[in-house]
Amino acid sequence: MSRSIRVELNWPQENTVIVGDRHFFAYDRSGAVHVIASRCAHRGGPLHLGRIEDGKLRCPWHGNTFRVDRLCARGVAVVQRGSKVIAYLPVTDPDADESPAVVHSIVLAE
Numbered sequence: 522m523s524r525s526i527r528v529e530l531n532w533p534q535e536n537t538v539i540v541g542d543r544h545f546f547a548y549d550r551s552g553a554v555h556v557i558a559s560r561c562a563h564r565g566g567p568l569h570l571g572r573i574e575d576g577k578l579r580c581p582w583h584g585n586t587f588r589v590d591r592l593c594a595r596g597v598a599v600v601q602r603g604s605k606v607i608a609y610l611p612v613t614d615p616d617a618d619e620s621p622a623v624v625h626s627i628v629l630a631e
């Protein structure tokens with residue numbers, strides 16, 4: 522059985538979560554908030570530092586782009602209640618101390 526870490530965000534002021542050496546970020550797509558791992562499929566670049574251009578997220582490392590409407594397929598479970606976004610982040614190493622999660626406010630550039 523997989524475990525998860527429950528993290529509550531005050532959306533949209535808080536949109537980035539750091540758990541150990543992993544980053545996750547929240548973004549809005551058509552009024553629904555999604556939370557995904559900030560790890561580029563190419564070489565692991567920090568997608569939360571990328572730019573949104575014409576509906577695509579451009580990775581800051583090598584410039585590959587990913588359609589924003591397809592990023593949610595890589596997302597984690599999310600419950601949204603007004604300005605509260607509750608995300609359930611996967612635990613990758615049950616023996617590692619992955620708490621507490623630290624919430625930052627890093628905003629995707631548009």
Ligand code: FES
Pocket residue numbers: 561562563564565566580581582583584585
């Ligand atoms: S790591 Fe993202 S484009 Fe290379």
